[in-house]
Amino acid sequence: MGNQPRGSAGPAGPAGQAQFEGIIDKPQLTLHQFGTHTLTDDRGQTLFALRSAGPVDLDRFVGKRVRISGEVVPQAPIAGGPVLMQVNDVKEVAPMP
Numbered sequence: 001m002g003n004q005p006r007g008s009a010g011p012a013g014p015a016g017q018a019q020f021e022g023i024i025d026k027p028q029l030t031l032h033q034f035g036t037h038t039l040t041d042d043r044g045q046t047l048f049a050l051r052s053a054g055p056v057d058l059d060r061f062v063g064k065r066v067r068i069s070g071e072v073v074p075q076a077p078i079a080g081g082p083v084l085m086q087v088n089d090v091k092e093v094a095p096m097p
Contacts, residue, residue, distance in 0.1 A: 018070065020048065020085070024066055025040050049084045050085055065093050
């Protein structure tokens with residue numbers, strides 16, 4: 001699996017929706033920053049840049065393992081940065097053992 005995001009298309013969700021698990025981080029500003037937060041794996045590798053859609057408060061989940069649902073934005077990553085995901089829902093999940 002390597003650096004592949006752990007996730008899947010949401011079977012009950014609308015077309016274009018996907019779910020992924022990881023840890024939400026709020027990094028310092030970077031050259032490729034175009035989301036407000038990132039989703040990282042257990043090794044700290046960035047999987048996605050995140051942007052909230054609607055009332056989702058990503059700050060509440062910083063440092064926590066979560067399952068996010070949303071839409072991967074169909075655009076090229078900026079300057080080698082991560083792919084952008086617009087987050088519609090966040091649920092905290094138990095940490096991996």
